[in-house]
């Protein structure tokens with residue numbers, strides 16, 4: 001009767017480890033699959049070269065998925081998904097020229113510029129997200145870098161959201177050392193700054209800042225003691241070597257990021273990448289699997305592009321090791337599946353929000 005025969009699940013906890021007992025209708029045997037809770041900080045990475053990562057991408061699909069599932073189960077409850085909600089606290093008019101981004105002042109995407117939200121508006125949105133089951137609240141602003149005045153407001157927002165008992169994340173552009181310290185002192189848990197793509201392909205996508213600027217900001221975040229959230233976007237026209245190059249950059253950060261968003265390009269009219277060729281959905285799944293294998297204890301986040309994905313592809317992404325999603329109807333300025341669809345999908349797959357079980 002195939003493998004879709006899971007009828008009951010019992011969990012027990014002992015000394016930080018958790019055992020998942022799976023009983024099947026087929027043989028009524030109890031099979032125990034062990035996993036450990038995610039470690040707080042990533043361990044020092046195994047160094048990966050691009051060739052090795054490319055070889056993972058080129059594995060037969062079933063072999064890649066099997067390997068990714070094994071790594072996933074060694075580090076996480078395979079059926080738990082962390083839910084984050086993302087709010088744009090300042091929209092549009094960004095002075096960077098990222099080719100995929102509708103918020104860049106260089107592109108005519110029709111996104112309406114909005115000034116920074118008030119602290120109380122942000123807190124209200126965070127409370128709604130929390131009521132809907134999100135445990136992490138991410139605040140995004142379309143800036144090249146925040147000004148001192150911006151920072152004062154963001155610090156208040158972080159403190160207020162932290163006060164609700166939620167994990168906090170911010171993505172505000174490049175940071176200097178002082179700003180990183182300010183955010184840490186305010187209680188910011190994660191700072192997001194994506195590498196976007198490989199160093200070799202980067203110049204085809206962005207010209208207003210270079211790759212080293214991004215690495216420098218990540219180092220400042222790390223030195224300030226915050227968790228790093230950094231990933232990239234696939235489907236921008238990169239070749240396989242360049243896609244592997246992105247994963248190599250992330251996996252070889254020391255330590256690698258605690259949170260790794262993998263985005264599927266959302267093509268927005270008016271941006272230079274509006275007509276980019278679609279990536280094969282199975283190649284997107286492969287990217288998730290390779291991220292999981294090379295960054296075993298990171299939360300791999302299935303990020304932008306989910307609205308365009310079928311339930312089946314999302315299910316494969318979870319099988320490949322994705323264990324975090326953005327939850328809520330809007331991702332900065334592009335759409336996201338609504339919360340009900342996500343709940344229905346998780347139910348259908350027998351999955352649950354991480355915060356509900358841990």
Ligand code: SF4
Nearest residue numbers: 094096098101104142
């Ligand atoms: S991705 Fe960020 S930095 Fe780049 S244009 Fe958009 S808002 Fe600005």
